[in-house]
Amino acid sequence: MRGPLTTQNQNCYRQLIEKEAYTRLAWKIKYGQEYPSRIAATFRAKKEPGLPKLPAAETILPPIVKREVQAVPEPKLDLKLKAPLMRPVTPKTRETLYDGISTEGKGRALYMRQRLGKGPEEKFDHPQLSSWEYGWKLDYGIDYRSPVSGRSGIVRSTFYARN
Template identity: 50%
Template structure:
């Protein structure tokens, strides 16, 4: 979020508006006599202001329009329709079992659309899409199987990272039971 509306920014906007208003008033008090405005409060007449009527020039005549209509045969032939390129869908099709869950029952009973969305949400993006659509998906794309074999080395210095990396103001190194996603 670039521009949050904080108290500081509100005070800044308020000060800018007041400065603009004071600048306008100073200009008006200084140059009001040199540049009179259209609105004159002393002249409250109900007459409408109109432009003066100019006499029409009797000698002004437009030249005649000369245009030769083109025949149909003179027009270039229509080009053949361009070949259409089929675009493959970004998301893989849904399995028949998941598609059938969509039309089972209403969503209020945990079936139907909610069951469909739950099943689609359980799938990893690699299973739903052929290629990463977002740049954030590129990190870790198709690495789901490699993370299962990862073990912490027995003689590694993991305590150094725990003691120096994590800050004391709320980021805890020990995972909590509520940290599990899902």
């Protein structure tokens, strides 16, 4: 089985079957006289002359109902009022984008390296994802040193091999 049979999959499958049935029925109505089916031909051959003729069954399709969906007008928002997701790039960084080509380490490659060097706090005004909130604007101790009385130096020098 490819995947779970959800309600959406069932509805899709039902619509496909209905569409195929309507297409076959429309074709039969349009071209049925020109191309009689084999079943109808065998019934005609086996008819006895004394039997009364039954009226031909007319297939009537339900009328096509065109539903007009009234579109809800979207409120016209001024694009200038929307807050941008990202802070604008500095002109100096923008100039690197158009200077040189990526294969030489300039242009887009240099621009992307400069943008990668910045943290999300510098690129965005507020967190875009809920997972960003955990570390948002945390001050990390850049000058981290091992404690003088701790065991980390001993473990590092005795346990780990140099190569």
